[in-house]
Structure formats: structure tokens, C-alpha cells
Amino acid sequence: xxxxxxxxxxxxxxxxxxxxxxxxxxxxxxxxxxxxxxxxxxxxxxxxxxxxxxxxxxxxxxxxxxxxxxxxxxxxxxxxxxxxxxxxxxxxxxxxxxxxxxxxxxxxxxxxxxxxxxxxxxxxxxxxxxxxxxxxxxxxxxxxxxxxxxxxxxxxxxxxxxxxxxxxxxxxxxxxxxxxxxxxxxxxxxxxxxxxxxxxxxxxxxxxxxxxxxxxxxxxxxxxxxxxxxxxxxxxxxxxxxxxxxxxxxxxxxxxxxxxxxxxxxxxxxxxxxxxxxxxxxxxxxxxxxxxxxxxxxxxxxxxxxxxxxxxxxxxxxxxxxxxxxxxxxxxxxxxxxxxxxxxxxxxxxxxxxxxxxxxxxxxxxxxxxxxxxxxxxxxxxxxxxxxxxxxxxxxxxxxxxxxxxxxxxxxxxxxxxxxxxxxxxxxxxxxxxxxxxxxxxxxxxxxxxxxxxxxxxxxxxxxxxxxxxxxxxxxxxxxxxxxxxxxxxxxxxxxxxxxxxxxxxxxxxx
Amino acid sequence: xxxxxxxxxxxxxxxxxxxxxxxxxxxxxxxxxxxxxxxxxxxxxxxxxxxxxxxxxxxxxxxxxxxxxxxxxxxxxxxxxxxxxxxxxxxxxxxxxxxxxxxxxxxxxxxxxxxxxxxxxxxxxxxxxxxxxxxxxxxxxxxxxxxxxxxxxxxxxxxxxxxxxxxxxxxxxxxxxxxxxxxxxxxxxxxxxxxxxxxxxxxxxxxxxxxxxxxxxxxxxxxxxxxxxxxxxxxxxxxxxxxxxxxxxxxxxxxxxxxxxxxxxxxxxxxxxxxxxxxxxxxxxxxxxxxxxxxxxxxxxxxxxxxxxxxxxxxxxxxxxxxxxxxxxxxxxxxxxxxxxxxxxxxxxxxxxxxxxxxxxxxxxxxxxxxxxxxxxxxxxxxxxxxxxxx
Numbered sequence: 001x002x003x004x005x006x007x008x009x010x011x012x013x014x015x016x017x018x019x020x021x022x023x024x025x026x027x028x029x030x031x032x033x034x035x036x037x038x039x040x041x042x043x044x045x046x047x048x049x050x051x052x053x054x055x056x057x058x059x060x061x062x063x064x065x066x067x068x069x070x071x072x073x074x075x076x077x078x079x080x081x082x083x084x085x086x087x088x089x090x091x092x093x094x095x096x097x098x099x100x101x102x103x104x105x106x107x108x109x110x111x112x113x114x115x116x117x118x119x120x121x122x123x124x125x126x127x128x129x130x131x132x133x134x135x136x137x138x139x140x141x142x143x144x145x146x147x148x149x150x151x152x153x154x155x156x157x158x159x160x161x162x163x164x165x166x167x168x169x170x171x172x173x174x175x176x177x178x179x180x181x182x183x184x185x186x187x188x189x190x191x192x193x194x195x196x197x198x199x200x201x202x203x204x205x206x207x208x209x210x211x212x213x214x215x216x217x218x219x220x221x222x223x224x225x226x227x228x229x230x231x232x233x234x235x236x237x238x239x240x241x242x243x244x245x246x247x248x249x250x251x252x253x254x255x256x257x258x259x260x261x262x263x264x265x266x267x268x269x270x271x272x273x274x275x276x277x278x279x280x281x282x283x284x285x286x287x288x289x290x291x292x293x294x295x296x297x298x299x300x301x302x303x304x305x306x307x308x309x310x311x312x313x314x315x316x317x318x319x320x321x322x323x324x325x326x327x328x329x330x331x332x333x334x335x336x337x338x339x340x341x342x343x344x345x346x347x348x349x350x351x352x353x354x355x356x357x358x359x360x361x362x363x364x365x366x367x368x369x370x371x372x373x374x375x376x377x378x379x380x381x382x383x384x385x386x387x388x389x390x391x392x393x394x395x396x397x398x399x400x401x402x403x404x405x406x407x408x409x410x411x412x413x414x415x416x417x418x419x420x421x422x423x424x425x426x427x428x429x430x431x432x433x434x435x436x437x438x439x440x441x442x443x444x445x446x447x448x449x450x451x452x453x454x455x456x457x458x459x460x461x462x463x464x465x466x467x468x469x470x471x472x473x474x475x476x477x478x479x480x481x482x483x484x485x486x487x488x489x490x491x492x493x494x495x496x497x498x499x500x501x502x503x504x505x506x507x508x509x510x511x
Numbered sequence: 512x513x514x515x516x517x518x519x520x521x522x523x524x525x526x527x528x529x530x531x532x533x534x535x536x537x538x539x540x541x542x543x544x545x546x547x548x549x550x551x552x553x554x555x556x557x558x559x560x561x562x563x564x565x566x567x568x569x570x571x572x573x574x575x576x577x578x579x580x581x582x583x584x585x586x587x588x589x590x591x592x593x594x595x596x597x598x599x600x601x602x603x604x605x606x607x608x609x610x611x612x613x614x615x616x617x618x619x620x621x622x623x624x625x626x627x628x629x630x631x632x633x634x635x636x637x638x639x640x641x642x643x644x645x646x647x648x649x650x651x652x653x654x655x656x657x658x659x660x661x662x663x664x665x666x667x668x669x670x671x672x673x674x675x676x677x678x679x680x681x682x683x684x685x686x687x688x689x690x691x692x693x694x695x696x697x698x699x700x701x702x703x704x705x706x707x708x709x710x711x712x713x714x715x716x717x718x719x720x721x722x723x724x725x726x727x728x729x730x731x732x733x734x735x736x737x738x739x740x741x742x743x744x745x746x747x748x749x750x751x752x753x754x755x756x757x758x759x760x761x762x763x764x765x766x767x768x769x770x771x772x773x774x775x776x777x778x779x780x781x782x783x784x785x786x787x788x789x790x791x792x793x794x795x796x797x798x799x800x801x802x803x804x805x806x807x808x809x810x811x812x813x814x815x816x817x818x819x820x821x822x823x824x825x826x827x828x829x830x831x832x833x834x835x836x837x838x839x840x841x842x843x844x845x846x847x848x849x850x851x852x853x854x855x856x857x858x859x860x861x862x863x864x865x866x867x868x869x870x871x872x873x874x875x876x877x878x879x880x881x882x883x884x885x886x887x888x889x890x891x892x893x894x895x896x897x898x899x900x901x902x
Contacts, residue, residue, distance in 0.1 A: 023551075024550070026552075026574065026576065026577070027564075027569065027570050027574060027657065028552050028561045028564070028574060028575055028579055029551065029552040029579075030549065031552070031557075031561055031564050031569070032551035032554070032556075032557035032560050032561065033551060035531065035534050035560060035561070036534065037533070037534050037535050037536060048564065048569065051611050056551075057580070058549060058550075083541075084536060085534075085536060086535060088538050101549075101551065103549040103551075104549045106549075123549075127540065146535070146536075146537070148536075148537050148540040148592070149535075149536040149539055149540065150535060168845050193587075366525055366528060366529060367529045367532060367533070367595055368532075369532045369533060370533075435528075436528065436533045473627070495819070
């Protein structure tokens with residue numbers, strides 16, 4: 001099982017082409033690429049061997065990437081492009097394949113202040129991009145929760161979820177240009193604006209073919225994103241609701257397109273049930289079913305006007321605040337909305353998993369693993385879906401429907417709702433998986449439950465997402481066909497075959 | 512012999528599992544080793560996966576490269592960002608998820624396997640033979656203490672200068688500044704001269720557990736014999752070792768010199784009489800700040816000195832970037848690891864005349880980095896600034 005499938009001769013060829021120091025074949029280094037932050041490894045008892053790549057290459061320029069791809073194409077060696085590996089989207093290594101880690105391509109290449117465009121190499125970390133812009137008075141608008149480790153290239157490759165999606169859309173909307181090394185080794189420049197059509201019927205929008213393609217069509221080496229001036233003020237507010245119905249209706253009204261210039265983010269959440277007792281040491285009042293928080297960004301006059309409007313909307317849906325809630329509301333606002341950084345954001349969510357389920361908080365023992373589901377649900381069926389979702393989530397824990405699964409999975413977040421693409425929402429469902437208790441039976445039940453989960457989403461006109469969610473690999477082809485349609489999937493395959501006829505680009509996923 | 516602070520991979524397995532179970536990678540943010548090398552195997556989360564694989568028998572310690580073993584500076588930035596360490600007060604090394612702790616364990620396994628880096632071996636031999644990693648003669652330490660006119664007995668408070676003094680110039684200058692200030696403030700203290708050996712910190716970070724234990728036994732005996740009740744440390748590394756690794760200091764109070772100086776300033780025993788007129792930033796020593804929560808005293812001292820304008824860097828206090836000298840950084844110069852240069856760049860960004868430090872290793876690393884970058888920024892110890900305004 002441990003014998004490499006990629007021969008030493010091929011490794012030597014890579015070493016000559018890009019430099020020996022950029023090639024690692026030692027097992028300890030390869031080990032680190034057998035796993036990502038994605039949950040796929042939970043379904044494999046022997047993930048270590050299953051996902052262990054034969055080599056890791058770290059190109060430092062696009063020319064290196066071209067050389068890698070040409071050799072891989074010639075020898076028909078699978079390539080797995082890798083960014084920060086903080087996503088859920090299939091950056092695990094593969095046996096007999098090579099990981100191309102873009103971490104050494106970290107240059108910010110151009111800041112076009114007049115046109116609000118910034119261009120960087122694929123390995124630029126988002127936190128460095130954010131900091132670079134902030135020092136110059138600008139704000140990055142493609143801002144993922146994992147900004148500390150997510151990279152520009154992977155933002156394009158997974159069409160990443162963006163913190164300010166209600167205002168600016170996903171990473172794919174913000175990205176204006178990409179450079180891609182195709183499987184034949186050629187480089188293409190694709191995008192909108194500049195010498196590419198901004199609004200035109202001259203040519204196809206080829207860039208969007210690669211946005212979210214998860215490394216299956218080529219390796220993205222350069223990305224151009226939009227940014228904005230730093231808004232003058234931020235106001236974060238919220239209100240509580242006695243019923244989920246009132247909360248969701250208020251949320252939907254707040255995220256209406258006519259307000260979205262100022263309303264950058266809205267969250268309708270029940271997760272505080274779990275998180276507040278730990279973070280502020282107080283229990284969440286039982287009679288509160290939902291909390292809706294919002295962030296307003298902009299210039300003082302427009303934000304002040306929107307504050308009044310937003311408060312009116314919440315009030316119309318019987319939203320309320322009470323003095324004893326102020327600490328909780330302000331905690332939420334400062335930690336989750338103002339977005340000071342990872343210490344107050346993703347860390348908290350992930351950290352809670354360690355403590356709420358598992359033994360870590362009691363015995364400093366094993367912690368649990370958060371698994372994000374994040375289906376996309378349309379506005380029109382949000383409330384109905386939410387209700388059905390709760391029934392489905394209850395089956396995880398009831399101990400009867402999935403007796404083995406109940407031993408190792410708990411529902412942490414029953415559905416915080418955040419805006420996605422206009423008209424759609426991310427249902428931020430989080431499970432806590434106690435990995436140490438996972439076994440063959442519980443994994444099987446997990447897959448069974450997951451199928452029901454997807455079917456429910458499809459029934460309500462939604463879609464599964466691996467942007468911030470997850471689709472187990474063994475279900476991928478079956479459900480991509482269901483989500484996209486058989487004919488559409490066949491079209492994808494034709495395009496894949498045209499661009500990557502030898503199927504060397506991340507072949508373990510989608511196809 | 513009692514085992515001080517020894518931790519095996521097996522004992523640490525839960526934390527390795529916890530890290531691998533999450534594998535979010537937020538620990539990478541300010542990890543100096545990963546930032547420099549961009550090699551997942553030196554990243555904190557990568558180290559956890561590597562260590563777990565060793566436990567599972569996937570490969571041997573001998574297969575780990577020098578980069579994997581010796582790149583970590585022990586700065587513990589990984590612990591600061593780690594999601595597994597949020598909310599709960601996991602203070603012990605055994606229960607905190609930490610790439611630095613993994614490295615310590617791997618290094619000790621490497622030493623046990625009998626094959627160690629030649630520079631580490633030389634430093635360890637010097638510690639065993641002379642009590643300091645430089646191989647400096649003990650007599651020169653006695654002569655230095657004697658020339659300063661410091662008593663070596665009959666006082667229950669000692670100034671513990673550490674094994675870099677007087678063998679390394681900037682460490683010696685720093686120690687002399689502390690001594691001069693304390694003398695002027697009429698603090699009664701003694702020094703142990705050559706009786707004072709390495710606290711064990713060097714042996715510890717190099718993975719030589721056996722030698723570390725010998726140093727602990729030796730030092731505790733010296734402290735007991737001299738009836739020591741208070742120890743003032745010059746080096747944050749010694750301070751950290753006494754506090755976090757000795758396990759039982761038999762009631763001896765340990766303080767870093769910045770804590771003592773602030774107490775003297777705060778109580779009015781030190782009154783400054785000269786304006787320094789300098790724009791300064793403070794570089795947090797990882798072993799003082801992140802490892803022991805001493806962030807405020809150095810800043811309060813600087814702010815109390817007339818004419819000093821203190822500005823903060825983007826990465827300061829808990830998020831401060833390491834100077835690169837922690838761990839084995841002072842002894843092993845790994846190719847492509849220029850942690851000190853990155854910190855020098857961060858210091859340069861805030862447009863200051865001076866960067867104040869409270870650690871001689873930081874002073875050594877950053878002085879060299881300023882020269883390499885050709886930045887006109889003076890690296891100066893806090894004690895020297897106090898001395899300049901007070902003495």
C-alpha cells in the first residue's frame with residue numbers, strides 16, 4: 001500500500017523542470033496532504049493511505065505550473081491543485097497522484113486603484129490581501145471566514161462563500177479575471193474588464209467555466225478581484241423573535257434587494273442556544289426562538305436612514321430587544337458581525353465544537369469535528385424547508401432511526417440562515433461528529449441520512465453546495481446528475497473531455 | 512531521577528487527534544516556520560499529522576528532515592490561533608494543542624535515537640561540560656560578577672543572568688544595564704557566578720531530556736543550598752523554564768526583570784531624570800508574552816520613560832511575530848528560514864528609531880536582521896533605556 005505509483009524517473013523529471021527544492025517525496029511531507037479541513041476523511045477508516053499522494057510539488061511561478069502540467073500530461077499522472085485546504089471541496093491528495101501546492105506563489109502583482117482591481121498570484125492568502133488593501137484605505141470584499149489560510153486561487157476554484165454575500169455576491173462574482181494553466185500546458189487569461197469584455201457578446205464568458213471547477217479543468221495561477229473603499233461606518237444591530245416564522249420573515253424583508261447596498265449581511269440564527277451560555281456565561285431565554293442580526297455598511301447618512309428602516313422591519317414582525325439581552329446582542333455584533341478577525345469568528349465556531357460535544361471541556365480529552373452542510377435554499381420555500389429540516393435533523397439524534405449515527409453525531413446548529421446569491425440562502429447547518437466513535441455502521445448510516453438530506457433540499461428547489469458545505473464523494477456523481485440534470489452533466493463531461501482529455505486534473509471528484 | 516516535563520507522543524495523542532480531527536489550519540497564520548518554508552510538514556497542523564503517523568507506525572523518527580525537526584521556534588503562535596484551545600483554560604502542555612509541544616517531543620525522540628544535528632550536539636556537549644551552550648569558561652563568569660562588585664552569597668534574592676551571559680555581548684550589556692539600575696534603586700540581590708548554570712532551557716528545546724533533568728536537579732540543589740527565595744530572571748527563556756517546566760520550585764518566587772523594574776517605577780523608587788526623545792516600538796518576546804502573559808509591564812515601563820513615544824506594530828502582544836531565535840533558532844541556521852528579516856520588516860513599517868526588547872535572544876536576532884536589511888533602527892533592551900533615563 002505504501003509503494004509509490006509515480007516512478008522515480010518521473011519525479012526526477014519534475015525536479016529538473018522546476019527545481020529539486022520544490023519537489024517533496026518524503027512520506028512525512030506527503031502525510032500532511034492526505035487530509036484537509038473538509039470532512040471527507042471522516043468516511044474513511046484508512047484515510048491516511050487512501051488520500052496519500054505520491055509527491056508534493058510547490059511551484060513558485062506560472063512557468064513552473066506549465067512544466068508540471070506538461071510532464072503530468074505526458075505521463076498521465078493525476079494532479080490535485082491545493083490552496084489553503086481549509087475548504088470542503090476535495091483538495092485531499094490521491095494515491096498515485098501529485099499534489100500541486102500553490103503556497104509559494106504569494107506575490108500581489110498589481111493594485112489598480114483607479115479601477116478598483118487587485119491582482120495576485122494564486123497562493124496569496126486572503127488575510128494578506130485584506131491587510132494589503134486595508135493599509136491603503138481599501139476594503140477587500142471577498143472575505144471568507146477562513147481568511148487566515150484560504151488563498152486567492154482556491155477562492156476562484158471553489159467559488160468561495162463570502163462574508164458579505166448579500167451586498168457583493170460570492171467570490172465568483174467579485175473575481176474579475178483569472179489566469180489558468182490548462183492541462184495541455186498552455187496559459188489562458190480569462191475574465192471581465194480590461195482587455196476582456198465587461199458587457200459584450202463578442203465572446204463567451206469562459207472564466208466562469210473555471211470558477212468553482214475545483215481543479216478539474218486546469219490550475220489557476222493568477223486572480224484579479226474587485227475591492228472597495230473602506231466604508232465610513234458599520235452599524236450592527238439585531239432583534240429577537242418568539243417564533244421562527246416571524247424571524248425568517250423579518251430576515252427575508254431585511255435582505256430585500258432594495259436594501260442590499262447598505263445591508264451587507266443578515267443572519268437569522270438559532271445557534272445562540274448553544275453558544276451564548278459558554279461565551280457570555282448566560283443562558284439564552286427559552287421563549288426566544290430566533291435572533292436576527294444585520295450589518296449595515298456605508299456612509300453615515302445612508303446607514304442612519306437604513307437603521308431606522310431596519311428597526312421598523314424587525315418591529316413589524318414583532319422583533320424585540322430587552323435590557324438583559326443587550327450583552328448577548330452586543331457580543332454577537334462585535335464578534336460575529338464586525339468581523340475583527342479569525343479569533344472572534346471561525347475560531348469560536350470551530351472551538352465550540354471541541355467543547356459542546358466530545359470530552360474536551362470535561363476531561364480535556366477528545367473533541368468533536370464540525371461538519372458544515374450549507375444547502376442553498378430559495379427565499380420562496382425557506383420557511384417550509386426549515387420546518388422539514390428540523391424533522392430530518394431530529395432523526396440524527398433520536399437514537400432509533402440511525403442508532404449508530406446517534407452515538408457519534410450531534411446537531412450543533414439547526415440552521416442559521418444567511419444570504420447567498422440573490423433569491424437564495426445558505427442554511428448553515430452544523431453537525432458535530434465525534435470521530436473517535438465513527439465506525440463502519442455509523443458511516444453507512446451517515447450516507448443514508450445524507451441522501452435524505454439532499455432529497456429534501458431538492459424537493460424544496462434548493463441545491464447542495466460544496467462552497468461551504470459538503471457532498472460525500474461517493475454520492476457526488478449521483479447527486480450532481482440530480483441537481484444539474486442528466487443532459488447537463490453529460491455536457492459537463494464533454495467539456496471536461498475536450499479540455500482535459502487524459503483526465504489528469506483532480507480526477508477523483510465530480511466525474 | 513524525577514522526570515521533569517517529559518512528555519511522550521503517546522501521552523500527547525489526544526491533542527494530536529483533536530488537531531487532526533479539525534485540521535482547520537488557522538494555526539498556520541503566524542507560524543514563522545510555515546510562513547518561511549511554505550512546507551505543510553513544518554506547519555503546526557502538519558506536525559500533528561506527522562506525529563500521529565509515527566504513533567501509528569507509518570514511519571520512523573529517522574525519516575523526519577531537519578526542517579521538520581528544527582524549524583519550530585517554540586513561539587506558540589499556533590496555540591494562540593488554535594480553535595481547540597479557545598474558551599477552555601487548558602494551561603498544561605499536555606492538554607493544549609500545540610505544534611511547539613509536538614516539536615519538543617519529536618526532538619527528544621530524535622536525541623533518544625542517537626542521531627542529532629551536529630550543531631545541537633556541540634551545544635549540548637558544551638552545556639554538559641561548561642554549563643552553557645557557548646562553551647564559555649566558568650571562571651570568566653566569576654570574574655565578570657566579581658568586577659561588577661556583586662555579592663555571591665547570604666542574600667535570598669538572586670539575579671539569574673542565564674547561560675548566555677557573559678559569553679554573548681548583547682546579553683552581557685543587557686544584564687549589566689539591569690544590574691546598574693537595580694543597584695541604583697538599592698535592591699539587595701546576589702548573583703551566583705559560575706555556580707549558576709543553564710536553567711536547562713537550551714537542553715530542553717534541543718530535546719535532550721536527560722541533560723535537562725540533570726540541570727533541573729543541579730539548579731534546585733543550588734537554590735536550596737543558598738536558601739534562595741526570589742529569582743529575578745534576565746532571560747524570558749529561563750523564566751519560562753522555571754515557571755512551566757520545573758514543576759516544583761519549592762516556594763521560590765520567579766520574576767522577570769521587567770516585572771521588577773515596573774514595580775520599582777510604579778512605587779516611585781525609580782524616578783527618571785532625562786528625556787530620551789525617541790519613537791519606539793516594543794517587540795514582544797514569545798517566551799515572555801504568549802507563553803507567560805507578560806505584555807503590560809514592558810509597555811508600562813516604556814510609557815513611563817520621559818520623551819518616549821511608544822507605537823504598536825500590526826502584530827504585537829498575542830499576535831507578535833517571532834524573532835526566529837527561539838527553539839534551536841540561535842544554533843541551527845536552516846536554509847531559507849529568515850524569520851528575523853520578516854520581523855525587521857514589520858518593525859520598519861511603523862517608522863521608529865528604536866525597537867525595544869526584553870530578551871537577549873530577540874536582541875541578537877533583530878540586530879542582525881536590521882544590519883541585513885540595512886534599516887537604521889536601533890535594537891535596544893528595555894533595561895538599557897531605563898538606565899539611560901534613570902542612572
